[in-house]
Amino acid sequence: MPSTEHLARQTREVPIEWSGIEDLTTSFATNVVITHTESEFFITFFELVPPMLVGxxxxxxxxxxxxxxxxxxxxVPAGRMEGFVQAxxxxxxxxxxxxxxxxxRHGE
Known part of the structure; x- marks a missing residue:
C-alpha cells in the first residue's frame, strides 16, 4: 500500500465539465464597478437605460x-483575478x- 506521503504528491489534471450555461439569463451590461478586499474582487455589472424623452x-x-x-x-478570489484579466x-x-x-477587407 502506498504511503500517505506518496499519495499526497500524486497529482493529475482532471478535466472540467462546464454546465449550467443554458440556465443562465443573459443581461446587458453598460457599466461596471469593481471593488476589492484583501482576499477577493467584487465585480458588479450595471445596465443603464437612457430615459425616453417624448413630447x-x-x-x-x-x-x-x-x-x-x-x-x-x-x-473573484484575488489569486485568480490576474488570470481572469489576462483571459x-x-x-x-x-x-x-x-x-x-x-x-x-471592406476598404475602411
Missing amino acids: ASASVDEIKSVRAKAVARVA MQENLQRYQEKVKERGE
Missing part, C-alpha cells in the same frame, strides 16, 4: 440623474484584430 415638454436639462440597475455581481485582455485583442481585419 415638447421633455427636456434634457430637467434630468437630474439616470438609474443604473445592477444586473450581476461576481466575486479578458487576450479575448479583447482577438476581437480587435478581427474587427480590424474585416474593416481592411
Whole structure:
C-alpha cells in the first residue's frame, strides 16, 4: 500500500465539465464597478437605460440623474483575478484584430 506521503504528491489534471450555461439569463451590461478586499474582487455589472424623452415638454436639462440597475455581481478570489484579466485582455485583442481585419477587407 502506498504511503500517505506518496499519495499526497500524486497529482493529475482532471478535466472540467462546464454546465449550467443554458440556465443562465443573459443581461446587458453598460457599466461596471469593481471593488476589492484583501482576499477577493467584487465585480458588479450595471445596465443603464437612457430615459425616453417624448413630447415638447421633455427636456434634457430637467434630468437630474439616470438609474443604473445592477444586473450581476461576481466575486473573484484575488489569486485568480490576474488570470481572469489576462483571459479578458487576450479575448479583447482577438476581437480587435478581427474587427480590424474585416474593416481592411471592406476598404475602411
